[in-house]
Amino acid sequence: MKKYPAKNNKLISRRQFLRQATSTAAGLVMGTSLVQGKTYKGKTRQFSTNTDCDVTFFAISDVHYGRHFEIGDNEAENKNIIDKMNSAPGKLIYPATAGGGIVPQPRAVLVAGDLTDYGTTEEWNGYDIFEGFEDDYLGSGATPGRLNWPVYECFGNHDTIDENGTSDYSREQVKNRTLAGERPGIFDTSDNGYHYSWTWDNIHFVNLNLYPGAIGTYAKGSLEFLINDLAKHIGSSGKAVVLYFHYDFIRTSWWEPEEKDAFYDAIKDYNIVAIIHGHRHITYLESSTWNGINIFNVATRNGPERFTIFRITKNKLFAGECATDTTWGGMFTKTITT
Numbered sequence: 001m002k003k004y005p006a007k008n009n010k011l012i013s014r015r016q017f018l019r020q021a022t023s024t025a026a027g028l029v030m031g032t033s034l035v036q037g038k039t040y041k042g043k044t045r046q047f048s049t050n051t052d053c054d055v056t057f058f059a060i061s062d063v064h065y066g067r068h069f070e071i072g073d074n075e076a077e078n079k080n081i082i083d084k085m086n087s088a089p090g091k092l093i094y095p096a097t098a099g100g101g102i103v104p105q106p107r108a109v110l111v112a113g114d115l116t117d118y119g120t121t122e123e124w125n126g127y128d129i130f131e132g133f134e135d136d137y138l139g140s141g142a143t144p145g146r147l148n149w150p151v152y153e154c155f156g157n158h159d160t161i162d163e164n165g166t167s168d169y170s171r172e173q174v175k176n177r178t179l180a181g182e183r184p185g186i187f188d189t190s191d192n193g194y195h196y197s198w199t200w201d202n203i204h205f206v207n208l209n210l211y212p213g214a215i216g217t218y219a220k221g222s223l224e225f226l227i228n229d230l231a232k233h234i235g236s237s238g239k240a241v242v243l244y245f246h247y248d249f250i251r252t253s254w255w256e257p258e259e260k261d262a263f264y265d266a267i268k269d270y271n272i273v274a275i276i277h278g279h280r281h282i283t284y285l286e287s288s289t290w291n292g293i294n295i296f297n298v299a300t301r302n303g304p305e306r307f308t309i310f311r312i313t314k315n316k317l318f319a320g321e322c323a324t325d326t327t328w329g330g331m332f333t334k335t336i337t338t
Contacts, residue, residue: 062114064114081305086148109137113210118164124169137153243267274312294334306321318331
């Protein structure tokens, strides 16, 4: 596999300099605004006025920063997708099957793994050759990222040296952001700092990173975290739960059948309304079922520059592929209970 030319990791990038120079002050300001959940990057975020349950969020996967050396201008494709995510709210109209109305600003963007292609410092931070995941999706210090919305990311197999990467830097930055509280509303994290959960309205979300696996595997104990988290926050309440991670249920050879069985045993008694994943690059929003649970593959990196918009209300789940900031691609709607 061809890899891009090695860089000197000792050189400090513009983003690192700004982050080091402003980390303390910016962290205090950002932390306050994010905990409140009302502003982000100095902007008031307008959500649905339905306080009962009406949650809109965006999802994408496999952005693979660094891969443009192999498959064209990956950097430009990512920027185009981000610009669509920025412009869709206020323009795109939900179909009648999803309840109608204008798509509001999303609570956040879920990025389901493979943030980088080799997990390196350069691919995450960005250097003179290209801008990294941090530049476009997050920003650092006083420098805002290109994306206007908060990011809830997980690491994929390309973000870790255990599998396809050449460094663990990308994976460790996911953990560092969790431990630093850089995502609004996160209220529970795993002991090792990788996995986290939160609740929007009456919907509980759990990030399981690579896949739901046990301690001692590449999954870094995400299954144990999931079991404890559901027992603690859901119990017998019947509350709706959304899970997301990187690996799919079909193509991967790393997620063993026994592990999938253990995962199902852990969730079968809960109200799992959706599982969101990436990994298997396709050219459209793919929806299917696994043991009766709806699963969505949001990895569209090798096809049109699209992303998925989810809306969950008290009795409905909608997933739609945003083709442009005014038109839809494939769509899925299901009656649920939250």
